Amino acid sequence: xxxxxxVTDYIAQNEAAFVKRLSDAVAIPSVxxxxxxxxxxxxxxxxxxxxxxxxxxxxxxxxLGKQVLDGQTIQLPPAILxxxxxxxxxxxxxxxxxxxxxxALKSDGWNTEPFELVFDEKxxxxxxxxxxxxxxxxxxxxxxxxxxxxxxxxLPVNLKFCFEGMExxxxxxxxxxxxxxxxxxxxxxxxxxxxxxxxxxxxTRTPCLTYGLRGLSYxxxxxxxxxxxxxxxxxxxxxxxxxxxxxxxxxxLVTPDAKILIPGVYxxxxxxxxxxxxxxxxxxxxxxxxxxxxxAKIALSDDKIKVLMGRMREPSLSLxxxxxxxxxxxxxxxxxxxxAGKFSLRLVPNQTPDKIEQLxxxxxxxxxxxxxxxxxxxxxxxxxxxxxxxxxxxxxxxxAKRATEAVYKKTPDFTREGGSIPITISFSRALNVSVxxxxxxxxxxxxxxxxxxxxxxxxxxxxxxxxTYLWEVANKK
Amino acid sequence: xxxxxxVTDYIAQNEAAFVKRLSDAVAIPSVxxxxxxxxxxxxxxxxxxxxxxxxxxxxxxxxLGKQVLDGQTIQLPPAILxxxxxxxxxxxxxxxxxxxxxxALKSDGWNTEPFELVFDEKxxxxxxxxxxxxxxxxxxxxxxxxxxxxxxxxLPVNLKFCFEGMExxxxxxxxxxxxxxxxxxxxxxxxxxxxxxxxxxxxTRTPCLTYGLRGLSYxxxxxxxxxxxxxxxxxxxxxxxxxxxxxxxxxxLVTPDAKILIPGVYxxxxxxxxxxxxxxxxxxxxxxxxxxxxxAKIALSDDKIKVLMGRMREPSLSLxxxxxxxxxxxxxxxxxxxxAGKFSLRLVPNQTPDKIEQLxxxxxxxxxxxxxxxxxxxxxxxxxxxxxxxxxxxxxxxxAKRATEAVYKKTPDFTREGGSIPITISFSRALNVSVxxxxxxxxxxxxxxxxxxxxxxxxxxxxxxxxTYLWEVANKK
Numbered sequence: 001x002x003x004x005x006x007v008t009d010y011i012a013q014n015e016a017a018f019v020k021r022l023s024d025a026v027a028i029p030s031v032x033x034x035x036x037x038x039x040x041x042x043x044x045x046x047x048x049x050x051x052x053x054x055x056x057x058x059x060x061x062x063x064l065g066k067q068v069l070d071g072q073t074i075q076l077p078p079a080i081l082x083x084x085x086x087x088x089x090x091x092x093x094x095x096x097x098x099x100x101x102x103x104a105l106k107s108d109g110w111n112t113e114p115f116e117l118v119f120d121e122k123x124x125x126x127x128x129x130x131x132x133x134x135x136x137x138x139x140x141x142x143x144x145x146x147x148x149x150x151x152x153x154x155l156p157v158n159l160k161f162c163f164e165g166m167e168x169x170x171x172x173x174x175x176x177x178x179x180x181x182x183x184x185x186x187x188x189x190x191x192x193x194x195x196x197x198x199x200x201x202x203x204t205r206t207p208c209l210t211y212g213l214r215g216l217s218y219x220x221x222x223x224x225x226x227x228x229x230x231x232x233x234x235x236x237x238x239x240x241x242x243x244x245x246x247x248x249x250x251x252x253l254v255t256p257d258a259k260i261l262i263p264g265v266y267x268x269x270x271x272x273x274x275x276x277x278x279x280x281x282x283x284x285x286x287x288x289x290x291x292x293x294x295x296a297k298i299a300l301s302d303d304k305i306k307v308l309m310g311r312m313r314e315p316s317l318s319l320x321x322x323x324x325x326x327x328x329x330x331x332x333x334x335x336x337x338x339x340a341g342k343f344s345l346r347l348v349p350n351q352t353p354d355k356i357e358q359l360x361x362x363x364x365x366x367x368x369x370x371x372x373x374x375x376x377x378x379x380x381x382x383x384x385x386x387x388x389x390x391x392x393x394x395x396x397x398x399x400a401k402r403a404t405e406a407v408y409k410k411t412p413d414f415t416r417e418g419g420s421i422p423i424t425i426s427f428s429r430a431l432n433v434s435v436x437x438x439x440x441x442x443x444x445x446x447x448x449x450x451x452x453x454x455x456x457x458x459x460x461x462x463x464x465x466x467x468t469y470l471w472e473v474a475n476k477k
Numbered sequence: 478x479x480x481x482x483x484v485t486d487y488i489a490q491n492e493a494a495f496v497k498r499l500s501d502a503v504a505i506p507s508v509x510x511x512x513x514x515x516x517x518x519x520x521x522x523x524x525x526x527x528x529x530x531x532x533x534x535x536x537x538x539x540x541l542g543k544q545v546l547d548g549q550t551i552q553l554p555p556a557i558l559x560x561x562x563x564x565x566x567x568x569x570x571x572x573x574x575x576x577x578x579x580x581a582l583k584s585d586g587w588n589t590e591p592f593e594l595v596f597d598e599k600x601x602x603x604x605x606x607x608x609x610x611x612x613x614x615x616x617x618x619x620x621x622x623x624x625x626x627x628x629x630x631x632l633p634v635n636l637k638f639c640f641e642g643m644e645x646x647x648x649x650x651x652x653x654x655x656x657x658x659x660x661x662x663x664x665x666x667x668x669x670x671x672x673x674x675x676x677x678x679x680x681t682r683t684p685c686l687t688y689g690l691r692g693l694s695y696x697x698x699x700x701x702x703x704x705x706x707x708x709x710x711x712x713x714x715x716x717x718x719x720x721x722x723x724x725x726x727x728x729x730l731v732t733p734d735a736k737i738l739i740p741g742v743y744x745x746x747x748x749x750x751x752x753x754x755x756x757x758x759x760x761x762x763x764x765x766x767x768x769x770x771x772x773a774k775i776a777l778s779d780d781k782i783k784v785l786m787g788r789m790r791e792p793s794l795s796l797x798x799x800x801x802x803x804x805x806x807x808x809x810x811x812x813x814x815x816x817a818g819k820f821s822l823r824l825v826p827n828q829t830p831d832k833i834e835q836l837x838x839x840x841x842x843x844x845x846x847x848x849x850x851x852x853x854x855x856x857x858x859x860x861x862x863x864x865x866x867x868x869x870x871x872x873x874x875x876x877a878k879r880a881t882e883a884v885y886k887k888t889p890d891f892t893r894e895g896g897s898i899p900i901t902i903s904f905s906r907a908l909n910v911s912v913x914x915x916x917x918x919x920x921x922x923x924x925x926x927x928x929x930x931x932x933x934x935x936x937x938x939x940x941x942x943x944x945t946y947l948w949e950v951a952n953k954k
Contacts, residue, residue, distance in 0.1 A: 214710060218808045227772020233691060233896025236823050237735055237793030238767050238784050239775045244733050247796055251728030256721050256848040258714055290715050295704020298716045298851040307715050316714030318812050319724055323805065326798030326819055331695045331859045333821055335795050342803055344810055346713050371733040374775040382808045419710025 001156055002406070003471040010147040011463050018143045018463065019126070021051070022454075023117035025099075025135045026128040032077065032100035032169040035070040041077040041165045044099045048080055048138070048163060055145045057084045057161070060187075064166070064173030077165030079177055081187050084145070085158035091192040091476050092158040094431070096423060097138035098167035098198065101130040102448045109450040124456045131454040132441035137197035137462065138163060140440055144467040156474035160191060167198075167423070175426050182430040193396040193473065194427045194435040197466065202413055203443045206284035207404045207465070209397055210437035212312065212416030213424055215347035215387035217356040220323075221249060221364060224338040225375035232333040240373045242339050243325060249377075250341045252367050254317040258300050258310065260345070264359045265315060268351045270389075272313065279392065279414045280308050293443075312416035316346045346418060353384025388425045388435075389416065396434035399472035406472075407465045438469060478633055479883070480948040487624040488940050495620045495940065496603070498528070499931075500594040502576075502612045503605040509554065509577035509646040512547040518554040518642045521576045525557055525615070525640060532622045534561045534638070537664075541643070541650030554642030556654055558664050561622070562635035568669040568953050569635040571908070573900060574615035575644035575675065578607040579925045586927040601933045608931040609918035614674035614939065615640060617917055621944040633951035637668060644675070644900070652903050659907040670873040670950065671904045671912040674943065678919050679890055683761040684881045684942070686874055687914035689789065689893030690901055692824035692864035694833040697800075698726060698841060701815040702852035709810040717850045719816050720802055726854075727818045729844050731794040735777050735787065737822070741836045742792055745828045747866075749790065756869065756891045757785045770920075789893035793823045823895060830861025865902045865912075866893065873911035876949035883949075884942045915946060 011018075030044035031037035049059045061078035068074075077100065085092075104114035110127075112118040117128040130136075141161070148155055166172050181188040201208050223242040230239070254260050287299045287307055299307050310316065320342040326332045345356055361379055368377045391397070392414045404412040421437070428435050440462035446452045488495075507521035508514035526536045538555035545551075554577065562569075581591035587604075589595040594605040607613075618638070625632055643649050658665040678685050700719040707716070731737050764776045764784055776784050787793065797819040803809045822833055838856055845854045868874070869891045881889040898914070905912050917939035923929045 216710070216810070218810070220808075225771075225773055225775045230771060231896060232793070232795040232797070232821060233693070233823060233894070234788070235767075235771060236795045236895060237787035237791050238777060238895075239771050240733065240777060241735070241795055243796040243798070244731055244735070247724055247727045248733055250724045254721055256717065256725050256850050258718070258721070290712075294702075294707060294712060294716050296702055296851075298702045300715060300717060310714035311711070314714050316709070318709040318713045318718055318810070319720040319802075320709070320809060320811055321720070321803030321813065322799055325796075325804070327800055327802070327804040329800060331697075331819065331821070332797060333693070333695070333795070334797055336798065342808065344709060344808070346710060373733050374773075417710070418713060418715075419708060 001471055001474050003468045004153055006151040007147045007153055007467055008464055010151050011143065011460070011467060015460060018139070018459070021142065022126070022131065022136060022139050022459065025139055026117040026130050027115055029115045029129070030100050030165065031103045032166050034103055035072050035074055038074050038077070041100055045078055045080060045165055048099055051142050052082050052161070055142070055149050057082045057145065062177055064177065067172055076173055079174060080161065080163040081181065082161040083159060085155055087158060090157050091474060092160060092190060093470065093473055094160045094162060094188065094191040094194045094427070095141055096162045096194065096196045096198070096427065097141065098134045098164045099138060100165045100168050101133065101135070102168050104129040104450070111451055125453045126456060126459065127451055127453045129452055131452055132445040133447035133452065134167070134198045136454045136459055137440040140197065140463045140466045143463045144470065147467060156471050160188065171423060174423065178426050178430045188431060191431050191433060193433050194431065195469065196421070196424060196435060196437050197440050199417060199421065199437050199439045200445055200447070201439055201442050202283065202285040202415055203289055206410060206413050207408050208413035208415045208439060209392070209400050209404070210415050210417055210439070211392040211397060212389035213387065213420055214418050215351065215353065216344055216383070216385045216420055217347060217353045217360070218344040218382040218384070219360060220340050220342055220380045220382050221246065222338060222340040222378045223375050226335070226337045229337045230335040232335050235335055240375045241335050242375050243336055245368070245371055245373045245375050246322065246339050246341050248371060249364060249367055250319055250343065253343060254319070258316060260315060260317045262359050262363045265345070265351070265356065268355060269315065270349045276313070280305050283308060283413045283415065285413065311418040313348055315348055315351060317343060319343045347387045349387050349389050352386060353381070357381045357384065385420050385422055386425050388428055390428070390434055390436070394434040395476050396436045396473060399475065400436045400438050400469050402472045403465055403468035406468050407461050438465070440465070478948055478951050480945045481630055483628040484624045484630050484944055485941055487628050488620065488937070488944060492937060495616070495936070498619065499603070499608065499613060499616050499936065502616055503594040503607050504592055506592045506606070507577045507642065508580045509643050511580055512549050512551055515551050515554070518577055522555055522557060522642055525576055528619050529559050529638070532619070532626050534559045534622065539654055541654065544649055553650055556651060557638065557640040558658070559638040560636060562632055564635055567634050568951060569637060569667060570947065570950055571637045571639060571665065571668040571671045571904070572618055573639050573671065573673045573675070573904065574618065575611045575641045576615060577642045577645050578610065578612070579645050581606040581927070588928055602930045603933060603936065604928055604930045606929055608929055609922040610924035610929065611644070611675045613931045613936055614917040617674065617940045617943045620940045621947065624944060633948050637665065648900060651900065655903050655907045665908060668908050668910060670910050671908065672946065673898070673901060673912060673914050674917050676894060676898065676914050676916045677922055677924070678916055679760065679762045679892055680766055681919045681921050683887060683890050684885050685890035685892045685916060686869070686877050686881070687892045687894055687916070688869040688874060689866035690864065690897055691895050692828065692830065693821055693860070693862045693897055694824060694830045694837070695821040695859040695861070696837060697817050697819055697857045697859050698723065699815065699817040699855045700852050703812070703814045706814045707812040709812050712812055717852050718812050719852050720813055722845070722848055722850045722852050723799065723816050723818050725848060726841060726844055727796055727820065730820060731796070735793060737792060737794045739836050739840045742822070742828070742833065745832060746792065747826045753790070757782050757789070760785060760890045760892065762890065788895040790825055792825055792828060794820060796820045824864045826864050826866050829863055830858070834858045834861065862897050862899055863902055865905055867905070867911055871911040872953050873913045873950060876952065877913045877915050877946050879949045880942055880945035883945050884938050915942070917942070
């Protein structure tokens, strides 16, 4: 089974209507992080409901309760749970996207009005908040549905949709909903695979499929000594200074060449298989891409594989800053009374936040004891998130691969991302099925930045990709 | 020659008038750091001029020019240069004090109105901004003058006064004036010794004479890498992180037991003589005093001498903070693009800011090279101040010692302070004579804090002390 040409032809011939649809969606400023825009988030939910309903989809709004934002108690936008098809002979695919966006003001540095989809003819791209994150992909699915309905083509799979309106603001309430709806007899139960279109290619050239994300363990290490800040002239050389203890401890966490010094951390890392190694070899991504994104020639190595693995399959430890110390410009001769270093580890399988917390606590406690300091030390694990890796050989991924090859005439990069997309883990755990991250946009789309954009070809080919994926996944092999 | 009893009797019998005088001075809110109070600083200068003139002193205001404060260009308060007596057979003593004060608002946490001298009968002390810093001592000199004039007693020395109105705000313009006025034929030329009453006893029990102050070298160590802040998920493990480099370098400056790791720093320290060591042994000051001031049991050693020498005659290095890193509460997963560590060394003879800067630059540069980092490092010496030590056996100090013994029936502590009083160095260098720091107040006066106070006995005995000192110094032996 492969995607019928009437479907792909319809998509190719209806660019104007699809752009109009995206334009209408971008015009609704559904900013979830600002109470002033909450009505627009609801408006966006209604807009999606209308679109889906018109195409024969059954749509339910799930009330996620209330939240406190900007000092007001306000209603959370609904999770949109929708479905079409219930043929027991077809696989059931769950599609996730989000309909809220990051804040944007023209005065932030936008060249165009952020909530107006503006075509840049020279670069063949569309500017607008949400164009790539995540309204473009969400509407891609609607376009695909329309192409089937308008051409009288039966969908090759049963579809379920989970579209949320709080992704940019912590996905409040969604985890609980997913757990609840995954129970036997509930909406998500029996889903065969999940497809999330909410990330980006590694670069601007090659499509990718993402099969892994790093987890996180974030720590706050507090050293307290004197009852108040002290003058370094009066007390320097007489007392244990908390900053000296803290800096000493922080220096024992990671080396300048990024080696983590906490014993046991690397022992938990799953061994590299030749198959996985081959995926890094094949990636269309190099040192120069990393350095271009960073804006400086500061890659840790000249070995591409080492740098890519450093981001995708190795843990890392970053020192973020210090709370309580002197941070302003100028010269203040203070001995701060209590200082808290912030650092976090990015986790990879088979690391877990629980195991990492144990290792970090044991190590930091032991290193602090070695200092023989009379100050007090406290280590807090502020939050943690599990890493996630899926099987890139699963039929779900192979379907996405074939679809990419059909549309782009290119083998996609199989990537793991360094950051987190928590919803991925939520689905993976609750449903215990394969989750593929199938991005529409490019690495330079500027998702959370000013002048967010989606290339015209990514929107149109991306829509073809999503449609083709549904037909390939129907083969389940 | 010793102070005549009619002078000391006059002081003992005129407490009410002296308190009235201090009360009048405290009522003028001569805050130099706030443009809104500048007229009050001038008012304070006029008040002093009237007091001195009434007692036969010749008073000149020295215009120090203008400054920019709070966005306004305003006139600096004058330096008050005044003198009485020009007998070639008498030594000439220069007295320094300042007539400006730190800001104070009742809402800062004062129990009483800060610009009202309030007597606390229970504790036998006076509360008020400037009571101890430095209006009490300044008025002490005026009281002493009055006691001589009103009893028809000829002063045993020639007196010169340098009273400034910008001490709490960087003593703007004063250094240049001192240099200029120290030239042959000018006002300060030919001064035999200097007495500054603007510091405090070590404790609340024993008067002290201060013969040394530490200097300062303040550094800013900047590490820059990426062109902008990076996301630790995306970049952690792929690039050289400026924070890791900075923390590593800062950890190589000083150990948790306060040993400075910069080679050459200790080699510059003047050796300890048995005479100097004996002064520390004799001090009425211990570990518990240090820990009480710090508010915690965090002294570096249980050895009193070691702790005292750590403050008074050893260099120290404090890490103050980091500019450019994450410093707020919460958990931000940022890799800061450019971070600047602030640290400073307190210097002792024979260290100088110039020599220390060389040592620090050489060491930090060499340590940074060892990191093999692709980030950039810059070290700036933000400012420096020379250390100062005078000879406690000089007749100027011995006179202050005899005066203290006469008034307090106690041998004073001979102390060196850990911080800086830059004016001391200015006089010492420009005039090349002995400078004694002869405090009036106690270690718990809270000079720059809320509820600044001066004990009644310190004000009255302090006035006796200043008067007695003039007679002892007249002996010049």
